[in-house]
Amino acid sequence: NWIRNRIFYLHRVKNYLIPRPDEIREKKWVRHFQPVTKGKKYVGALVIDPKPGIHFNVVVVDFASLYPSILKEYNISYETVNCPHKECMSNLVPETTTWICSRKKGLISEFAGIIRDIRVNVFKRLSKDENIPKAQREFYGVIQRALKVIINALYGVIGADTFQFYYLPAAEAVTLYGRYVIKKAIEKADEMGLEVIYGDTDSLFIKNPDVEKLDNLVTYIKDRYRLQLEIDKIYKYTVLSSRKKNYFGITDNGIVDIKGLMGKKSNTPPYIRDIFYQILDKLRTVEDIGQFKVVKNDIIKIINEAESKLISKDIPLEELVITVTLSKKTDQYTKTTPQHVKAARMLERALGIKLQPGHMIRIIKTKNSEGVAPIELVKSLDQVDSKKYIELLHSTLEQILEVLEIKVNRRRKIATIDENRMSLDKFFKF
Numbered sequence: 001n002w003i004r005n006r007i008f009y010l011h012r013v014k015n016y017l018i019p020r021p022d023e024i025r026e027k028k029w030v031r032h033f034q035p036v037t038k039g040k041k042y043v044g045a046l047v048i049d050p051k052p053g054i055h056f057n058v059v060v061v062d063f064a065s066l067y068p069s070i071l072k073e074y075n076i077s078y079e080t081v082n083c084p085h086k087e088c089m090s091n092l093v094p095e096t097t098t099w100i101c102s103r104k105k106g107l108i109s110e111f112a113g114i115i116r117d118i119r120v121n122v123f124k125r126l127s128k129d130e131n132i133p134k135a136q137r138e139f140y141g142v143i144q145r146a147l148k149v150i151i152n153a154l155y156g157v158i159g160a161d162t163f164q165f166y167y168l169p170a171a172e173a174v175t176l177y178g179r180y181v182i183k184k185a186i187e188k189a190d191e192m193g194l195e196v197i198y199g200d201t202d203s204l205f206i207k208n209p210d211v212e213k214l215d216n217l218v219t220y221i222k223d224r225y226r227l228q229l230e231i232d233k234i235y236k237y238t239v240l241s242s243r244k245k246n247y248f249g250i251t252d253n254g255i256v257d258i259k260g261l262m263g264k265k266s267n268t269p270p271y272i273r274d275i276f277y278q279i280l281d282k283l284r285t286v287e288d289i290g291q292f293k294v295v296k297n298d299i300i301k302i303i304n305e306a307e308s309k310l311i312s313k314d315i316p317l318e319e320l321v322i323t324v325t326l327s328k329k330t331d332q333y334t335k336t337t338p339q340h341v342k343a344a345r346m347l348e349r350a351l352g353i354k355l356q357p358g359h360m361i362r363i364i365k366t367k368n369s370e371g372v373a374p375i376e377l378v379k380s381l382d383q384v385d386s387k388k389y390i391e392l393l394h395s396t397l398e399q400i401l402e403v404l405e406i407k408v409n410r411r412r413k414i415a416t417i418d419e420n421r422m423s424l425d426k427f428f429k430f
């Protein structure tokens with residue numbers, strides 16, 4: 001691939017020998033921190049505990065291309081990490097016995113630097129230059145993003161064991177530096193009186209920050225760690241749950257961000273997707289804590305109404321359709337038979353036809369023994385399994401309701417605010 005060829009080329013230019021993977025592997029090979037995630041070979045990024053609750057005016061700052069910048073600024077490459085020079089051995093990665101060369105520039109890090117500079121100084125600038133025609137600006141934007149992909153891939157070059165230049169201590173060093181600088185940034189923010197309410201990998205959520213203090217933090221990080229912090233977005237408000245990576249926020253231009261958006265799944269029936277978007281629209285209108293309380297009650301009402309409608313089947317059948325694409329012929333599913341395949345077989349039997357891969361099968365969850373039928377064979381709404389749709393509604397909304405502390409009661413089928421997990425008073429104290 002292109003990156004590999006470029007790196008080989010750099011070796012030739014510099015008159016370096018291209019190392020064999022086993023040569024890299026014979027070097028000092030120490031892992032300092034065990035990965036927490038299964039299947040990972042080295043420690044992951046840092047995610048700090050969120051402060052649960054609703055927070056207004058939250059500025060999200062992030063480190064611009066954190067890992068590539070670390071590669072470049074900290075001279076990390078397969079040959080500079082644990083290099084053979086004695087005098088470099090004191091140049092340690094924080095909290096480890098891994099050292100980094102201070103005599104020679106690393107190939108990977110140099111390459112990352114060249115591409116990053118071209119991206120930032122040339123194409124990113126051009127893509128934002130108002131004096132250039134729009135079409136051309138967009139073209140520069142495409143290049144700029146393509147270069148970003150390449151730079152990010154460089155981290156993979158040393159971090160993925162399928163690559164020629166894979167060297168675990170180097171990959172570990174990158175993530176450790178990442179964890180280190182984000183910790184240092186939080187410490188500094190605290191010291192300056194900025195309130196950090198959440199942090200994930202390369203970003204910090206800062207509540208209601210003083211502009212000058214924020215500027216000072218950016219300057220401090222730039223001077224001290226040679227890394228660029230920039231404002232990523234501003235949330236009019238954000239609601240954090242006590243779980244990591246589980247929150248939503250409304251940006252200052254009205255966009256709703258939900259971490260791992262559930263309602264976007266394509267196999268959600270139109271009716272349920274509508275309810276989801278109604279809830280988002282409600283959330284978008286919130287300007288203060290008083291409105292937030294009102295909106296929360298409105299959302300509970302929306303859910304209760306949707307549940308009643310599903311029970312009384314006061315919804316057109318079309319609105320309950322789940323569309324799934326057949327990925328192979330129905331007789332090629334041998335181990336398991338997914339619901340949509342069951343429905344497809346029913347349709348084939350009824351019409352005496354064979355459906356081809358790529359066919360969009362439209363299914364309804366029904367009360368028959370299969371629990372499913374193609375819409376073409378559903379004669380009346382009586383056949384619809386309301387319970388299954390209510391479950392689907394709940395699972396679609398699960399994440400957003402968890403953040404909002406709204407609990408759906410499965411037996412009474414009434415949504416209420418979850419008072420057990422966290423009292424409302426406590427929740428609204430922020």
Ligand SMILES: [Zn+2]
Nearest residue numbers: 083085088101
């Ligand atoms: Zn050295």
